Amino acid sequence: MIAVRPLGLERVFEIRPERFSDSRGFFSETYNHKQFAEAGITEEFVQDNHSCSARAGTLRGLHFQISPLAQAKLVRVLEGAVFDVAVDIRPQSPDYGKWAGIELTAEAGNQIFIPAGFAHGFVTLQDNTQIAYKVDNYYSAAHDRSIHYADPALSIKWPDIGVAFTLSEKDANAPCLHEVQPMKPAGCQGVQ
Incomplete structure (x- = not known):
C-alpha cells in the first residue's frame, strides 16, 4: 500500500510506500502501477535515472523538458537526504511560478511525484546522497531546459545547510522563469 499526500500544487504528491521491517532490515514496494493508478498517477514510466552527489550542498536544477517531450518524475532517495522542489x-x-518543497530521505523512504509542466530541482543535505527517479519521456538534449534556482520571482526557501551550494555551470547560468518563454540565453538578472 502507498500513502499519498498532496503538496499544495496540482498533482504534486508526497508518496510513502509501506515498509515491512524485521531483524534483517526492511522490504518496500517502491512502485506498483496499479496502486499508483488508483491514486490518480497514470503516467507510464519509460526511463530510470540514478544520481550521486558527493557533497552536501550540491544543487541540481531547476530542470525540465519542453513539449512534446515534457517529463513527469517520481523521485526517491536511495542514500542520504535532499530538499526537493517542484x-x-x-x-x-x-x-504558475509557485513551488512546493519536501525533504526526502533514504531513512523515511518517501518519494515525490512531479507531473509534466513542472521544473524540478534538489539540494543534497548529506554527503554521498544518491537519488533514483523514473520519468515518463526519454531524455532529449534538444528539449532540456533550466531555470535559475535563486530566481527572485520564485522565492524558493532553500535550506541553509552551512555551506555554499555547488552547481554545474549550466545551472549557475540558467535564466529566470520570465526569460524562459521564449527561450532567452541570458542568465537570471538580479541573482548573486
Missing part, C-alpha cells in the same frame, strides 16, 4: 511552469495555471 515549480509550476504551466503559463495558464493559477499556480
